[in-house]
C-alpha cells in the first residue's frame with residue numbers, strides 16, 4: 001500500500017511539472033499567435049490585449065477534482081529546457097522577428113506543447129489506474145485512512 | 150535566466166525602462182493562466198472568472214514591480230503566490246458566496262457547536278436537522294448548497310471560513326512556515342476527532358487526492374452525498390477550530 005502511494009505521489013509530482021510547463025507553453029503559443037495576427041492583419045492590438053491572449057480565456061469552474069497546489073518547481077529541468085527553447089526560437093525578441101521567424105517560433109512551441117500534453121495524458125492514465133487500485137483496496141477494507149492520519 | 154530576460158530585468162530594475170517592464174509582463178503572463186486555471190477549478194459553477202483574470206494580471210504586475218533579482222529567488226517562485234493572493238482577494242471583493250449560502254453555513258455551524266457542547270460528542274445529521282427545525286433531507290440539500298469552493302489546502306479553507314492565501318512575504322521567513330505547520334497539526338488532531346464518515350472523506354479527498362466520485366465508490370454512495378459529507382466535515386472543523 002505504501003509502495004502504491006509512493007509510486008502515485010512520484011507520478012503526481014512529475015505531472016505537476018509537466019502540467020505547469022504545458023500551461024506556460026500554451027500561453028506563449030497564444031501570445032505568438034496574437035502577435036503574428038497583429039503583424040499580418042495590421043490591426044492595432046494593445047499590449048493589454050497581447051497580455052490577455054497569453055493568459056487565455058476565463059478558466060472554467062466546478063471541477064470534480066480536489067484542489068491542486070500552485071506551488072511550482074520553478075527550477076525544474078523541464079522549465080529550464082522550455083526557457084532555453086524559447087530563447088533559441090527568439091520568443092523574447094518576437095517584435096523583431098519576420099513572419100517566417102514567427103512561424104518557426106510558433107511551430108517550435110506547438111511541437112513542445114504537444115509532447116508535454118501527450119506525456120501528461122500518459123501520466124494521468126497511470127495515476128488514475130493507481131487511484132483505481134487504491135479505491136479497490138479501500139472498498140475491500142484492505143486500506144484504512146487511519147494509516148494516513 | 151536567458152540573456153534576453155536577464156537584460157530586461159536589468160533595464161527595468163536599474164533604469165526603470167518601461168519597455169522592458171512590458172517584455173517581462175508579457176513573458177510571464179502564462180503564469181496567470183496556470184494559477185487562474187487551478188484556482189478556478191476549485192470554484193463552484195457560476196462564478197465569473199473573467200474578473201479573476203484581471204486581478205491575476207495585476208498580481209503579476211505587482212510582482213514584477215517588487216521583484217529583486219539580486220535576492221536569488223526565481224521570479225516564478227516569487228510571483229505565483231502573489232498572483233494567487235491577488236486572485237483570492239479579488240474573489241472576496243466580488244463576494245462570490247451567495248448570502249443565503251453564507252447564512253445556511255453559519256446556521257449549521259451554530260447548531261453543530263451548540264449540540265457538540267451539549268452532547269460532548271459530534272452530533273448526528275438527525276440531531277443537527279432537529280436543532281434547525283428541518284428534515285434530514287433538507288439538511289442534506291443545505292449541505293449541498295453550502296459545498297463552497299475548495300480553493301486551497303484544507304487549513305486555509307477552514308481557519309477563515311473564507312478562501313484566503315497567507316499574505317505573500319517578501320522573504321519566506323521561518324515564522325510563516327511555522328505558523329502554517331501549527332495550523333496543520335491542530336487541524337490533524339481535529340480531523341482525527343471527526344466521526345468516521347467525515348474523517349474518511351476528508352482524508353481521502355485532501356490526503357489521497359481522490360475525486361468526489363472516487364470517494365463515492367469507496368463508500369458506496371453518490372458523488373453528491375460525498376459532497377454533503379465533505380461540507381459537514383468542513384463546518385465541523387470550523388466550529389471546533391474557532392471555538
Ligand SMILES: Nc1nc2c(ncn2[C@@H]2O[C@@H]3COP(=O)(O)O[C@H]4[C@@H](O)[C@H](n5cnc6c(=O)[nH]c(N)nc65)O[C@@H]4COP(=O)(O)O[C@H]3[C@H]2O)c(=O)[nH]1
Nearest residue numbers: 025026027028029030056057060113114116117118120121
Ligand atoms: N476539464 C479538463 N479537460 C481537459 C484537461 N486536460 C485536457 N482536457 C481535455 O482533453 C482534450 C485534449 O487535451 P490535450 O491532449 O492536452 O490537447 C490539448 C492541448 O494540447 C491544447 N491546448 C489546451 N489548452 C490550450 C490553450 O489554452 N492554448 C493552446 N495554445 N493550446 C491548448 O489543445 C488540445 C485540445 O484542447 P481542448 O480542445 O481543450 O481538449 C482537451 C480537453 O477537452 C484538464 O485538465 N481539465
Ligand SMILES: Nc1nc2c(ncn2[C@@H]2O[C@@H]3COP(=O)(O)O[C@H]4[C@@H](O)[C@H](n5cnc6c(=O)[nH]c(N)nc65)O[C@@H]4COP(=O)(O)O[C@H]3[C@H]2O)c(=O)[nH]1
Nearest residue numbers: 019020023059060063064065068124127128183186187190
Ligand atoms: N489524475 C488526473 N489529474 C487530472 C486529470 N485532468 C486534470 N488533472 C489535474 O487536475 C488539475 C485540475 O484539473 P481541472 O479541474 O480539470 O482544471 C483544469 C481545466 O479547467 C483547465 N485546463 C487545463 N488543460 C485544459 C485543456 O486542455 N482543455 C480545457 N478545456 N481545460 C483545460 O485548467 C485547469 C487546471 O489545469 P492543470 O493546471 O493542468 O491542473 C489539472 C491537472 O493537474 C485527469 O484526468 N487525471
